[in-house]
Every structure is written in C-alpha cells, then in structure tokens.
Amino acid sequence: MNTKKIKLVLSLTALCLSVSAQAQTGKWPDKPITMIVGFPAGGPTDLAARTLAPALQTALGQTIIVENKPGATGTIAGAQVKRSAPDGYTLFVSSIGTFVVAPHLIKSVAYDPIADFDYISLPFQAPNVLVTGPKRPERTVAQVLAALKENPGKLTFASSGVGASDHLSAELLWQQTNTTGVHVPYKGGAPALQDTLGGQVDFFMTNINAVLPQIRAGKLHPIAITSDKRSPALPDVPTFGEAGVQGMEVYGWQGLTAPKGLPADVKKKLSDVAILAMKDPATVKKLQDLGITIVANTPEEFTRFVTSENQRWKNLIIARKISVD
Numbered sequence: 482m483n484t485k486k487i488k489l490v491l492s493l494t495a496l497c498l499s500v501s502a503q504a505q506t507g508k509w510p511d512k513p514i515t516m517i518v519g520f521p522a523g524g525p526t527d528l529a530a531r532t533l534a535p536a537l538q539t540a541l542g543q544t545i546i547v548e549n550k551p552g553a554t555g556t557i558a559g560a561q562v563k564r565s566a567p568d569g570y571t572l573f574v575s576s577i578g579t580f581v582v583a584p585h586l587i588k589s590v591a592y593d594p595i596a597d598f599d600y601i602s603l604p605f606q607a608p609n610v611l612v613t614g615p616k617r618p619e620r621t622v623a624q625v626l627a628a629l630k631e632n633p634g635k636l637t638f639a640s641s642g643v644g645a646s647d648h649l650s651a652e653l654l655w656q657q658t659n660t661t662g663v664h665v666p667y668k669g670g671a672p673a674l675q676d677t678l679g680g681q682v683d684f685f686m687t688n689i690n691a692v693l694p695q696i697r698a699g700k701l702h703p704i705a706i707t708s709d710k711r712s713p714a715l716p717d718v719p720t721f722g723e724a725g726v727q728g729m730e731v732y733g734w735q736g737l738t739a740p741k742g743l744p745a746d747v748k749k750k751l752s753d754v755a756i757l758a759m760k761d762p763a764t765v766k767k768l769q770d771l772g773i774t775i776v777a778n779t780p781e782e783f784t785r786f787v788t789s790e791n792q793r794w795k796n797l798i799i800a801r802k803i804s805v806d
C-alpha cells in the first residue's frame with residue numbers, strides 16, 4: 482500500500498472514531514430534560530418551575546418536562562433527584578423547606594442538602610407578611626408585641642405546617658422579642674388562610690403573594706413585612722426592622738438545582754439561561770406585581786446563600802426545640 486493510501490485509510494479511521502465517539506456521548510442536550518418539582522401544581526415552587534421551563538426549552542432546543550412529585554416538604558422528590566445521574570437531564574426545583582429546614586426536622590431525609598446537589602440559580606424569593614384577621618384590633622408591631630406580652634402563650638399563629646417559613650417566622654419573632662405564642666400548624670397554606678380570615682386564629686405570617694388579594698380587598702390587615710426593605714406591592718407596610726424588631730429578614734425561596742456532579746459547561750449553560758429568563762421585562766413585572774423579588778444569582782452565589790441559610794435555620798430549630806413530633 483503506497484503512502485497516499487495509508488494516509489487516506491488513517492484519515493478515514495480517525496473520522497469514523499470521531500463520529501462514533503460523538504454518537505456515544507452526544508452534545509448536551511440531545512433528548513428531553515425532566516424538571517422535577519417537589520410540591521404540587523399551583524404553588525410558588527411550581528410557579529418557579531413553570532416560569533423557568535419555557536425559557537430553558539427555547540434556549541436549549543429541547544423539551545422540558547415538568548413533573549410534580551409532592552410529599553414530605555419536597556424530601557421525597559429530593560431523594561429521587563439525589564439518586565439520578567448528574568448528566569443535565571434531571572433538574573430539581575424545590576424550596577427553602579426542602580433544602581435547609583426539613584433535613585433538620587425529619588430524621589429519615591435521604592440526602593445531604595449541601596453535599597448532594599449542585600445549586601444552579603435562585604430565580605426569586607418572597608418575604609413573609611404578618612397579617613391579622615378582621616376580628617383583631619392590632620395594626621402595628623408595637624400593638625402585636627403588647628398583646629403577646631399581656632397574653633403570654635395564648636395568642637395563636639397559623640402556619641402551613643411545622644418547619645414552613647411561616648412557622649419559622651413566628652418562632653423567630655418570639656425569639657427576637659422574648660414573647661410567646663401558640664403555633665397552630667395546618668396541612669397547607671389554604672386552610673391556614675381560611676381560618677385567619679374567619680378569626681379562628683389570631684395571626685398568620687405567610688408569603689406576601691399568598692395574601693395580597695385579601696390584603697387589597699381589606700379582608701386581612703398587614704402589620705409588617707420580613708424583608709430588608711419595603712415591598713413595592715405593599716409600600717405602606719413597614720419592615721420589622723423599621724418597626725424596631727431586628728433580625729427578622731425571612732424569605733420563602735425556590736431554587737433550580739441538579740444532582741451533584743453536574744458537568745461545569747452544563748451548569749454554566751443552565752445558569753446563564755435561568756438568569757436571562759428572570760430578566761425578561763414581562764416576567765419581572767408579572768412577579769413584582771405578586772410581591773415577588775427577582776434574585777437570579779449565579780451558582781457560586783446560590784451555593785453560599787444555601788450554606789448560610791442551612792446554618793441559620795438549624796440554629797433556630799435547635800434553640801426553639803422545634804420538632805415534627
């Protein structure tokens with residue numbers, strides 16, 4: 482075989498090997514991506530997923546399948562995602578409860594929130610707002626604190642469940658003001674809201690977007706908000722800091738994650754697309770009208786945030802002796 486033929490055979494062999502390797506590895510993404518959501522359809526976590534999914538689908542050129550797998554504060558879905566391959570074809574959208582609260586309350590949680598997930602971006606967050614029903618006279622933080630001190634361990638605070646951000650907000654308020662109240666957990670935010678409206682419970686400290694319609698209709702009275710500055714959705718409602726109670730910054734948040742070990746280029750592409758999606762003017766307006774704050778941070782920023790939140794809520798849970806029993 483002459484030199485020219487040898488070179489041709491070698492070139493064809495190299496080309497075949499290259500094509501074969503590409504066929505085996507593919508170029509991500511070359512098939513549909515599943516986005517698992519740790520909560521039912523219709524809630525804030527589902528809203529985060531369905532806000533991100535269309536943008537990811539358009540940018541990546543692949544179908545994004547949103548799959549709701551609710552149960553046990555998102556921990557059932559979290560355990561499933563942990564066991565999934567870190568190849569970019571399984572994404573996970575869940576909340577503060579899944580990542581930094583439930584692991585300190587539920588002994589059977591089958592994942593480590595720091596070690597078992599890659600944090601891609603935190604699209605948005607929403608502060609909580611303390612509200613009273615129509616039968617309560619309080620309209621300021623000072624009046625609420627006075628009522629708590631006059632009736633120690635008697636006034637009731639609703640929550641959507643043990644360990645939810647509304648529960649932790651109440652516990653934090655009692656800790657920061659040396660007061661006590663009665664925690665009344667419900668199986669979700671809807672029944673807690675109904676009993677607050679009906680006067681069966683005294684107070685409710687829940688996500689601002691969950692109660693904005695009732696506040697605007699005059700059915701609930703807002704007292705203070707758990708953000709570091711006032712919300713454009715409730716500009717007349719002070720922060721707890723303004724009202725003299727420090728350390729009350731609490732946000733309910735939902736994040737985009739994946740199983741630990743995501744390839745760096747895949748993580749960057751997902752993060753870039755998620756951040757861009759949250760800068761869309763129509764999306765920004767829609768969410769801000771709901772009282773939601775856009776964050777859209779990087780994987781590094783999100784990871785630092787989760788680490789800080791994990792320690793913060795672990796400390797509160799221990800200090801307040803909070804348990805699911």
